[in-house]
Amino acid sequence: MLLDVNAFVGHWPYRNLRGHNLKELLKRMNTYGVDKAIVSNLNGIFYVDGQIANEELVAELNSDPAFKNRFILFATINPVLPWWRDALETCHKEFGMKGIRIFPLYHHYKLTDESCIELVKAARDLGMVVSIPLRMTDLRERSWLDVDKAISYNDVAALVAKMPDAKYMILEARITDGQEPTTPESMKILKEADVLFDTSRGSGVVVKGPNSESLTYLLENFGADKMAFGTETPFVDYSSPFLRLGVFKGIDENTKQKVWSGNALRMLNMEKN
Amino acid sequence: MKNLSDAGFNRRKFLSTSGLGLLGASMSGVLCNVPSKAEAEQAIHTFRKDGWKAILESAKKYPKLDAHNHVWPGSNAAQVDESCEALGITKAACSIPGGKTVAEIRANNDIIIQAMKSHPKRILGQCYINPLFKKEALDEIDRCVDHGMVMLGELYDAVKINDPLYYPIVERCIKHQIPMMLHGVTTLGNWRPGYLPTNPPNSSVPEDFVEIANRYPEAMIICGHIGGGGNWEYMCRILKKAPTLFLDTSGSVSDEGMIDMAVKYLGADRLLFATDMNYETGVGKIMWADLSEEDRKKIFFDNFNNLLRKAGNHAA
Numbered sequence: 001m002l003l004d005v006n007a008f009v010g011h012w013p014y015r016n017l018r019g020h021n022l023k024e025l026l027k028r029m030n031t032y033g034v035d036k037a038i039v040s041n042l043n044g045i046f047y048v049d050g051q052i053a054n055e056e057l058v059a060e061l062n063s064d065p066a067f068k069n070r071f072i073l074f075a076t077i078n079p080v081l082p083w084w085r086d087a088l089e090t091c092h093k094e095f096g097m098k099g100i101r102i103f104p105l106y107h108h109y110k111l112t113d114e115s116c117i118e119l120v121k122a123a124r125d126l127g128m129v130v131s132i133p134l135r136m137t138d139l140r141e142r143s144w145l146d147v148d149k150a151i152s153y154n155d156v157a158a159l160v161a162k163m164p165d166a167k168y169m170i171l172e173a174r175i176t177d178g179q180e181p182t183t184p185e186s187m188k189i190l191k192e193a194d195v196l197f198d199t200s201r202g203s204g205v206v207v208k209g210p211n212s213e214s215l216t217y218l219l220e221n222f223g224a225d226k227m228a229f230g231t232e233t234p235f236v237d238y239s240s241p242f243l244r245l246g247v248f249k250g251i252d253e254n255t256k257q258k259v260w261s262g263n264a265l266r267m268l269n270m271e272k273n
Numbered sequence: 274m275k276n277l278s279d280a281g282f283n284r285r286k287f288l289s290t291s292g293l294g295l296l297g298a299s300m301s302g303v304l305c306n307v308p309s310k311a312e313a314e315q316a317i318h319t320f321r322k323d324g325w326k327a328i329l330e331s332a333k334k335y336p337k338l339d340a341h342n343h344v345w346p347g348s349n350a351a352q353v354d355e356s357c358e359a360l361g362i363t364k365a366a367c368s369i370p371g372g373k374t375v376a377e378i379r380a381n382n383d384i385i386i387q388a389m390k391s392h393p394k395r396i397l398g399q400c401y402i403n404p405l406f407k408k409e410a411l412d413e414i415d416r417c418v419d420h421g422m423v424m425l426g427e428l429y430d431a432v433k434i435n436d437p438l439y440y441p442i443v444e445r446c447i448k449h450q451i452p453m454m455l456h457g458v459t460t461l462g463n464w465r466p467g468y469l470p471t472n473p474p475n476s477s478v479p480e481d482f483v484e485i486a487n488r489y490p491e492a493m494i495i496c497g498h499i500g501g502g503g504n505w506e507y508m509c510r511i512l513k514k515a516p517t518l519f520l521d522t523s524g525s526v527s528d529e530g531m532i533d534m535a536v537k538y539l540g541a542d543r544l545l546f547a548t549d550m551n552y553e554t555g556v557g558k559i560m561w562a563d564l565s566e567e568d569r570k571k572i573f574f575d576n577f578n579n580l581l582r583k584a585g586n587h588a589a
Contacts, residue, residue: 134315141502141504207352236528236529239556
């Protein structure tokens with residue numbers, strides 16, 4: 001079984017995308033054999049009221065019966081908004097969303113701000129996963145309107161230290177150019193927490209260069225139980241993420257099944273079908 | 274969800290929904306097998322278990338020449354060989370850019386010569402030079418060619434490629450009938466004042482490539498890595514102004530639509546497959562792009578091979 005933990009629909013203001021709706025995403029998933037994808041609506045990053053984007057996503061899901069069992073919806077929640085608790089509760093209870101994605105750089109807050117910690121605490125209490133993309137695009141190709149930095153592992157660890165019993169997914173998980181080194185203390189915090197790192201940016205073959213980091217880095221530092229398959233669609237080509245994990249020889253095929261889906265299913269409390 | 278095996282698919286339908294024939298909605302036309310609208314609509318309901326495996330195997334089967342790669346401590350010759358094997362890359366042209374002195378540059382090129390000898394079936398040599406060392410640079414080109422190197426690369430940012438210091442370098446490449454590839458940049462700060470450059474100020478932007486290519490239309494000049502981490506739209510819009518320029522497809526960036534835009538503005542004949550040590554994205558972005566089978570083969574292999582053919586360095 002294949003489960004993609006890193007997919008989006010919606011619009012991106014800085015370049016045009018393809019395959020950025022559930023219908024086109026499902027075609028891709030069917031062609032490549034992806035059973036399920038965790039998906040959120042990019043519009044929620046840019047709308048003042050991100051809850052409208054969550055409502056759009058639910059409406060799109062309900063527009064075709066073929067979508068029902070294939071997509072796992074995550075809510076985009078901005079803890080700066082005075083109505084974030086209402087939004088979270090609606091997404092959980094009415095929409096059946098199993099997690100949230102948060103974008104502190106785009107919504108202008110820090111992961112350790114009290115409002116963010118309160119949000120993560122509320123998500124934890126509802127059994128929802130907290131998903132944090134370290135970045136949305138390569139900063140070197142950013143628009144002048146886009147954010148100019150990425151979230152570091154140290155940033156995430158600072159949050160995890162305050163909320164160690166929440167469940168986390170770190171997307172775009174890699175060590176990027178110029179990013180601050182991860183401290184030993186941060187590594188210890190992340191190793192001990194219930195965290196999954198997605199495979200979208202790591203090379204499957206053995207290589208280490210200025211812009212290349214092998215999945216071996218994740219394996220050696222966090223272990224196969226903390227890795228989860230992600231595609232980063234629709235930002236990047238849909239083939240490469242499969243080639244990355246497909247040619248990766250650091251783990252045997254049985255263990256690799258955990259990465260393709262098992263680890264994410266466990267975190268989501270979902271059965272294999 | 275319906276599996277392919279129980280969907281009653283015939284070969285035409287298989288091709289139209291497999292990695293060979295349809296990668297999402299964007300791959301119609303591959304193998305001259307354009308799916309009908311009804312077939313395309315059916316694809317949404319047809320699940321191919323392990324479909325990615327067929328696409329990986331299909332990708333491996335294309336002969337590929339990597340026009341931009343490196344040998345260095347994070348990826349030594351044996352690792353390059355292993356990684357190429359994993360992705361079905363036939364040969365890789367490798368360099369070690371850099372060196373502060375003539376001796377250091379020469380020593381780096383010697384490492385490449387050694388890699389060519391240790392892995393003769395896989396590694397092609399790219400000669401690095403610094404135009405600031407005028408006479409020594411020309412001598413080093415001759416020495417590297419004598420040792421079987423097939424081109425210059427990855428030339429870097431000592432001076433811009435349209436600087437007159439490059440004129441004798443380009444002329445020497447024309448004489449040897451070999452290509453030359455240089456690090457191209459389009460990061461925001463390198464083309465828009467007021468933003469922090471992430472590449473040194475002497476890095477070459479597309480306009481610099483256009484100027485030198487139009488001055489020497491007989492030269493085989495390659496702009497390095499459309500996916501090197503910059504505004505690739507910029508590369509496509511500007512590089513089209515020099516019809517003899519080539520662009521390699523390497524770099525860690527494999528954005529949706531990037532290769533398609535390059536084909537639209539430059540044409541498939543001017544694109545050279547390359548990885549710059551990004552093996553899966555190097556192959557994946559070409560597999561995913563909306564290309565005809567003929568164009569995919571050109572980009573993976575034929576275009577670069579035709580450049581190497583001028584000096585008799587082509588693959589069999």
